[in-house]
Amino acid sequence: MGGGSWSTTHAAVHQQLKDRSLLPQGARVLAAVSGGQDSLCLLRLLVDLRPRWGWSLRVVHCDHQWRADSGANAQFVQELCQAWGIPCHRAIAELPCATEAAARQWRYRVFAEVATQAGCTHVATGHTASDRAETLLYNLLRGSGTDGLQALAWQRPLAPNSAVAVVRPLLALTRQQTGEFCRQFDLPVWQDATNQDTRYARNRIRLELLPYLRSHFNPGLEMTLAHTAEVLAAEVDLLETLAAELHAAAVTPPATDGGGWKIQRSPLRAAPLALQRRVLRRVLQQATVAQVGFDHVEKLVALLVAPNGSQSDPFPGGAIAVVQGDWVEVSR
Numbered sequence: 001m002g003g004g005s006w007s008t009t010h011a012a013v014h015q016q017l018k019d020r021s022l023l024p025q026g027a028r029v030l031a032a033v034s035g036g037q038d039s040l041c042l043l044r045l046l047v048d049l050r051p052r053w054g055w056s057l058r059v060v061h062c063d064h065q066w067r068a069d070s071g072a073n074a075q076f077v078q079e080l081c082q083a084w085g086i087p088c089h090r091a092i093a094e095l096p097c098a099t100e101a102a103a104r105q106w107r108y109r110v111f112a113e114v115a116t117q118a119g120c121t122h123v124a125t126g127h128t129a130s131d132r133a134e135t136l137l138y139n140l141l142r143g144s145g146t147d148g149l150q151a152l153a154w155q156r157p158l159a160p161n162s163a164v165a166v167v168r169p170l171l172a173l174t175r176q177q178t179g180e181f182c183r184q185f186d187l188p189v190w191q192d193a194t195n196q197d198t199r200y201a202r203n204r205i206r207l208e209l210l211p212y213l214r215s216h217f218n219p220g221l222e223m224t225l226a227h228t229a230e231v232l233a234a235e236v237d238l239l240e241t242l243a244a245e246l247h248a249a250a251v252t253p254p255a256t257d258g259g260g261w262k263i264q265r266s267p268l269r270a271a272p273l274a275l276q277r278r279v280l281r282r283v284l285q286q287a288t289v290a291q292v293g294f295d296h297v298e299k300l301v302a303l304l305v306a307p308n309g310s311q312s313d314p315f316p317g318g319a320i321a322v323v324q325g326d327w328v329e330v331s332r
Contacts, residue, residue, distance in 0.1 A: 005048045009181050013045050013169050014052070020154050022167045023122055028056045030120040032111060033088075035061070035077045035190030038126035041178040042170055044187060046124065047084055058087040060114045060123075062107045065096045067194060076190050089114050100200060108158065115164045127152050127168045130175035133225035134205050143294070146239075150232035174222050243278035246271055251283055260319070260331025261287045265304050276301055287330045290316035303328050 017023055031046055033039040046057055061077040063070050074090050081088035091110040097103035111123045132152045139148035154171055158164040170178065182189050198204050214221050252262040261283050268276050280300040284292045292315075299312045303323055312321040321330045 005044075005185065007181070007184060009041075009173065009177065010045060010048055012172065014049055016172055017049070017053070017169060022155055022169055023053065023055060023124065026054045026056075027122050028118070028120045029058070029122050029124055030111065030115050030118060031057065031059050031124045032107070032126070033059045033061055033077055033081075034126075034192070035073055035080075036126075036192055036195070037182045037187075037189045038128055038131075038170065038175065038178045040080075040126075040187045040189055041173075041181045042124060042126040043084075043086075044181075044185060045169070047086070058089070058118055058120070060089045060091065060111060062110055063090060063092045064103050064106075065093050066103075067192075069193075073190050073192070076188075080188070089118075100202065111166075112158055112162065112164065115158065121164060123158055123164060123166050125166060125168055126170055126178070128170045128173050128175050128178055129226035130206075130210075130222045132171060132229050133222040134202060134210065136225050136229050137205050137209065138202055145294075146232050146236050150229050150236050152229065153233050171226065239274060239278060243275050243282065246275050247279045247282055251279065253286075254331075260329045263300075263328045263330070265323075265326050265328060269304050273301070276304065283330060284315060284319075288315050288317040288319050292316070300328070300330075 023029060029046060031039070031043050033043050043059065046055070049055075050057055059077070059081050061074055063074045067073070074092075078088050078090060091114070093103075093106060097106055114120070115123055135151045136149050139151060142148070152168060152171065155165050155167045158166050173181075181187075194200070195203060196207070198207060210221065218224055246267065250264045250267040252264075254260055263280070263283060268279060271279075277297050281292055281297045284296055284300065296315055299315075300321055303310060303312065303321055306323050308323055308325060310323045314320055315330075317332070319330050319332050321328050
């Protein structure tokens with residue numbers, strides 16, 4: 001394997017890597033490989049592009065122990081990596097994860113541990129434009145704000161304040177394109193039966209909702225939604241920067257000897273509603289450490305113009321907000 005293989009997909013991903021500075025020259029890359037078509041497409045592209053970029057490359061495979069064939073799946077990935085000359089780390093869940101969200105959290109903890117042990121600078125995942133479209137719809141149907149709709153960015157820190165970046169080099173390709181790539185290069189894709197299980201909401205979106213929307217509304221729906229997510233990502237970046245500045249100017253964290261979070265009302269009242277909501281959502285997340293919903297944020301927004309002495313009913317976790325002159329204090 002190596003630089004002998006070249007296709008329009010190789011050229012497109014090579015260009016994306018350059019344009020977006022996703023994986024710099026000489027990066028130490030940990031590729032997350034399940035054995036499915038997207039991750040095999042990713043791995044083959046990384047192997048073929050490696051001579052041009054000088055990366056050091058290794059693989060991590062996460063065995064969730066959800067399926068009877070998960071051991072065979074892991075063995076398949078390990079043998080493929082051996083044939084391609086790539087070190088492979090297999091992580092096995094001690095207990096099967098109860099939900100998709102729990103499984104994802106476990107995977108990213110594994111990525112962090114393996115990346116740290118191996119001195120990797122980047123973790124590459126095989127997420128595609130199709131995943132981006134599905135995530136946007138999934139979060140929209142759950143009532144997410146713009147932050148959820150722009151999920152799956154091209155790159156982000158692996159964890160808050162982490163020096164390791166997660167990168168997604170395939171976000172301009174659809175699942176159909178990764179499938180065509182695997183057929184073109186005769187890659188041995190592992191078929192995961194759980195991808196057809198419609199008990200999972202994401203699978204219903206992929207197998208039932210997206211095909212319906214494609215056939216009845218927009219044949220290019222996946223790329224359209226992926227582009228929407230891309231636009232939202234840039235807007236969220238801007239709003240987050242502005243909200244961080246306003247938060248720093250108007251919010252005082254609790255003193256070491258107790259008390260609550262203090263929010264100065266006048267600078268927030270002068271700000272646009274979008275920034276008010278962002279700052280107040282952040283304060284609630286910091287003060288309550290609970291799931292913060294739209295209604296919770298709106299209760300706090302209302303207190304920006306409420307009379308002195310007004311207070312909210314309890315937020316999740318038991319905190320209450322009270323108006324004290326030009327300040328709102330959120331405390332338990």
